[in-house]
Amino acid sequence: MIGVRLYLAQRLSAMVMVPLVFGHLAIMIYAIRDGLSAAEILSRTQGSIFWGLFYGLFVIAAAIHASIGLRVLAHEYLKIGNTNLNLLTGLIGSGFLILGARAVIAVTL
Amino acid sequence: MLSEAEKPTAEFLDVAIWRGNAKRGVFHSYKVPQLENQTILDVVSYVQRHIEPKLTYRFACRVGMCGSCAMMVNGRPMWTCRTHVDRAMRGIMRGNPLTIEPLRNLPVIKDLACDMxxxxxxxxxxxxxxxxxxxxxxxxxxxxxxxxxxxxxxxxxxxxxxxxxxxxxxxxxxxxxxxxxxxxxxxxxxxxxxxxxxxxxxxxxxxxxxxxxxxxxxxxxxxxxxxxxxxxxxxxxxxxxxxxxxxxxxx
The missing domain is CATH 1.10.1060.10 (Alpha-helical ferredoxin)
Structure with missing residues (x-):
């Protein structure tokens, strides 16, 4: 159960995520060429404003995109009504945002 | 006098028609003479005229213009006046009946008639x-x-x-x-x-x-x-x- 604004938010967040997903995949392939270790990842990401912004934006876009997608599923399969649906969308979105932000802060600060 | 296409063949068609109301319903089985040229609406009309006069369904023009005779045929929504039995039974294994139900996603009034x-x-x-x-x-x-x-x-x-x-x-x-x-x-x-x-x-x-x-x-x-x-x-x-x-x- 979405209107034009949620539809737009989901499409725009998807558009933001497309280059970020490819960037993330490319970095994964590049990063593991000499083996994978936490120290190596942290040496690249800690103190980096670029990676902080890259993954910060990724987390925001993913939280918006996933919460709207799950909202549609919750309505169609669980028949959850409008008020509870808004609550659920907000909870899922903020949950993803908090979890993602914690991860980004942990590897960049 | 019946035309060649309207003459019944020696075979009968096994038909399962959903009968019921808004609350519940079940499939009823009927045997309908098979014709060489026969639409789903012909089958339903035969059942209503010769076997089950209380069978409720909706139709008007019979030529695909009015949009009132749509039903679920073998689980698929179709206009019944322009759908021939041969086509509806394509891909259905021999021995299985022709199933006819009211349209999906709409409340049933009675039998094959939905509340539009x-x-x-x-x-x-x-x-x-x-x-x-x-x-x-x-x-x-x-x-x-x-x-x-x-x-x-x-x-x-x-x-x-x-x-x-x-x-x-x-x-x-x-x-x-x-x-x-x-x-x-x-x-x-x-x-x-x-x-x-x-x-x-x-x-x-x-x-x-x-x-x-x-x-x-x-x-x-x-x-x-x-x-x-x-x-x-x-x-x-x-x-x-x-x-x-x-x-x-x-x-």
Whole structure:
């Protein structure tokens, strides 16, 4: 159960995520060429404003995109009504945002 | 006197027709003489005239124009007056009956007759009404048949309101507010009607919680439309136009 604004938010967040997903995949392939270790990842990401912004934006876009997608599923399969649906969308979105932000802060600060 | 095509063959067709009301129902089995040339509506009419006079169903024109005889045939929504038994039984294993049920996604009144009022209310909610921009005293506006808008309207305009697309749509099944392919297709024809003055009103009407953005583009509507229309394409057009209008803050 979405209107034009949620539809737009989901499409725009998807558009933001497309280059970020490819960037993330490319970095994964590049990063593991000499083996994978936490120290190596942290040496690249800690103190980096670029990676902080890259993954910060990724987390925001993913939280918006996933919460709207799950909202549609919750309505169609669980028949959850409008008020509870808004609550659920907000909870899922903020949950993803908090979890993602914690991860980004942990590897960049 | 019966024509060659109407003469019964030696065989009988096993038919299972859903009978019941809004609360419950079951399949009843009937044996119908098989003809060389026979539509699903012929089968239903035979049962009602010769075996079960209380069988309730709906039809009018018998030639695919009125859109009143649509039913689920072997689990698929079809116009029964233009669907031949041979075609409906294609792909069905020998020994299985021809099953006929009321349309999906609509409340049943009795047997094969559904309550269509919700379906048509959604046409109204999608602002499927023409908003004239001229009075009868003014000259008729000339519309070029070659204009892009008129071509888009023409592609979608031959809808007979049979509700086959509505019965085929899983988004309708999942979301009771969803306006459905037929109502949105109608809205798209009016968006492309240069004589109409209700554009933003209509774009707002199809942008709400049951609007065009709830379509998952599964294309069952286009797949099953008996008139070979493409409501998915119309809905995609509405998504595009509502997006533009929302970004310009017109809706």
């Amino acid at each position: 009022s919700g379906f048509f209310e959604k046409w109204t909610r999608a602002e499927g009404r023409f908003h004239p921009t001229r009075t009868r005293s003014e000259a008729i506006e000339a519309i070029s048949p070659d204009s892009d808008a008129r071509k888009a309207a023409n592609e979608a305009i031959e809808c007979i309101n049979c509700a086959v697309c509505y019965a085929a749509c899983d988004a309708v099944t999942g979301n009771k507010h969803y306006l459905g392919p037929a109502a949105l297709n109608r809205a798209w024809t009016l968006i492309n009607d240069q004589r109409d003055g209700g554009r933003n009103l209509r774009l707002s009407a199809v942008s709400g919680k049951g609007g065009c953005h709830n379509c998952h583009s599964q294309q069952s509507c286009s797949n099953y439309c008996p008139n070979e229309l493409n409501p998915t394409m119309s809905i995609t057009g509405l998504k595009r136009e509502t997006t533009k209008a929302a970004l310009k803050r017109e809706i």
